[in-house]
Amino acid sequence: MENSDNQGQLWEVFLQSKPGQAFKHVGSLHAFDKNLAIENARDVYTRRGEGTGLWVVPSEEIIAVSINEAEYFFEPADTKIYRHPTFYTLPEGVKQM
Amino acid sequence: MEIIAPTTEQLIQEFELKIASDTKIEARDWMPDAYRENLIRQISQHAHSEVIGMQPEGNWITRAPSLRSKKILLAKIQDEGGHGLYLYSAAETLGMSREEFIALLHAGKAKYASVFNYPALNWADMGAIGWLVDGAAITNQVSLQRTSYGPYARAMVRICKEESFHQRQGYEIMWRMMEGTEDQRTMAQDALNRWWWPALMMFGPHDSDSTHSSLALKWKIKRESNDQLREKFIQKTIPQAELIGLNIPDPALKLQPDGTYLHGEINWEEFWAVVGGNGPCNQQRLDHHIKAHADGKWVRETAYAASLKH
Numbered sequence: 344m345e346n347s348d349n350q351g352q353l354w355e356v357f358l359q360s361k362p363g364q365a366f367k368h369v370g371s372l373h374a375f376d377k378n379l380a381i382e383n384a385r386d387v388y389t390r391r392g393e394g395t396g397l398w399v400v401p402s403e404e405i406i407a408v409s410i411n412e413a414e415y416f417f418e419p420a421d422t423k424i425y426r427h428p429t430f431y432t433l434p435e436g437v438k439q440m
Numbered sequence: 441m442e443i444i445a446p447t448t449e450q451l452i453q454e455f456e457l458k459i460a461s462d463t464k465i466e467a468r469d470w471m472p473d474a475y476r477e478n479l480i481r482q483i484s485q486h487a488h489s490e491v492i493g494m495q496p497e498g499n500w501i502t503r504a505p506s507l508r509s510k511k512i513l514l515a516k517i518q519d520e521g522g523h524g525l526y527l528y529s530a531a532e533t534l535g536m537s538r539e540e541f542i543a544l545l546h547a548g549k550a551k552y553a554s555v556f557n558y559p560a561l562n563w564a565d566m567g568a569i570g571w572l573v574d575g576a577a578i579t580n581q582v583s584l585q586r587t588s589y590g591p592y593a594r595a596m597v598r599i600c601k602e603e604s605f606h607q608r609q610g611y612e613i614m615w616r617m618m619e620g621t622e623d624q625r626t627m628a629q630d631a632l633n634r635w636w637w638p639a640l641m642m643f644g645p646h647d648s649d650s651t652h653s654s655l656a657l658k659w660k661i662k663r664e665s666n667d668q669l670r671e672k673f674i675q676k677t678i679p680q681a682e683l684i685g686l687n688i689p690d691p692a693l694k695l696q697p698d699g700t701y702l703h704g705e706i707n708w709e710e711f712w713a714v715v716g717g718n719g720p721c722n723q724q725r726l727d728h729h730i731k732a733h734a735d736g737k738w739v740r741e742t743a744y745a746a747s748l749k750h
Contacts, residue, residue, distance in 0.1 A: 376747035
């Protein structure tokens with residue numbers, strides 16, 4: 344390796360705190376391969392039993408909406424308020440729906 | 441679709457609006473260069489402090505008086521390494537690499553908390569460090585959970601969750617010693633005498649002498665000033681000392697009718713000397729970090745070589 348200071352590529356860490364819950368991004372770390380990445384993630388992010396599940400993903404593999412495009416990218420949803428239940432009126436007398 | 445690039449004035453205005461409404465700034469958001477530089481300096485300094493802070497205590501792992509205290513001390517030091525990693529990751533989102541941060545530290549161009557340039561002379565110091573040094577750090581970090589930069593704020597939330605045990609373990613060591621023999625009580629008092637003022641110095645210079653403070657407060661990187669945080673720490677720590685029979689080494693200390701304490705002034709000459717590199721252990725701490733980093737070279741190289749095989 345050219346640079347002996349290199350600490351490996353960047354990985355993003357996702358943690359599931361309880362069974363059935365969604366995985367949530369908790370931070371990132373450096374590691375040279377996926378085995379070291381998942382072990383480092385355990386040592387850095389779950390020292391107190393914070394998780395029942397753990398994912399690591401190479402940071403460069405994550406596709407994100409660029410900040411300049413975000414407004415236009417998400418804009419189509421803004422005009423479709425009929426996708427929300429509160430759009431609809433109900434006859435009086437409906438107790439539960 | 442054609443996207444029209446906003447002007448710098450528009451970007452600044454948008455940024456200031458976010459700050460005003462307590463919307464977190466995220467890594468990919470536009471930010472003024474001075475905001476980025478301020479964050480890079482503060483977060484990396486914070487990261488270095490966590491890692492350098494492992495040294496005064498690491499020195500006592502092999503000499504902890506019981507298996508219980510050894511396990512606890514190991515866990516605490518491991519946390520500090522972890523906190524350094526959270527913070528380096530947060531700092532890296534601002535566009536500098538881990539290697540660059542370490543190189544600046546080794547070149548003596550990056551600062552870390554000066555308090556770690558004082559030596560840990562005996563076991564009572566483990567108590568004083570946990571109680572006072574971690575206590576001061578927590579006071580600062582609780583406030584920083586509301587910092588305007590998202591990745592820094594999130595790292596602070598995790599760190600605060602983990603750190604509350606650090607302060608308690610330190611206070612427990614002091615309490616146990618105060619419940620012990622005359623010699624143990626003397627040791628505990630001596631440790632407090634040596635660590636009280638360096639702990640108060642951790643909050644930095646007076647607001648009036650702090651070069652970076654006004655900008656940091658304006659942009660909500662810091663949420664409370666050095667003097668405000670120091671005052672909070674002093675007022676909550678004095679009763680803890682009194683409860684276990686320790687005397688705060690400040691002749692000017694005086695309880696006021698409203699229940700708060702008047703206190704003496706820090707020796708600022710000593711503060712600036714240690715910040716300037718002339719503390720008791722500055723060179724030792726840096727040399728040790730450089731050596732540990734060099735000693736780890738084969739691990740990095742082996743891990744890299746192994747990664748090529750699968």
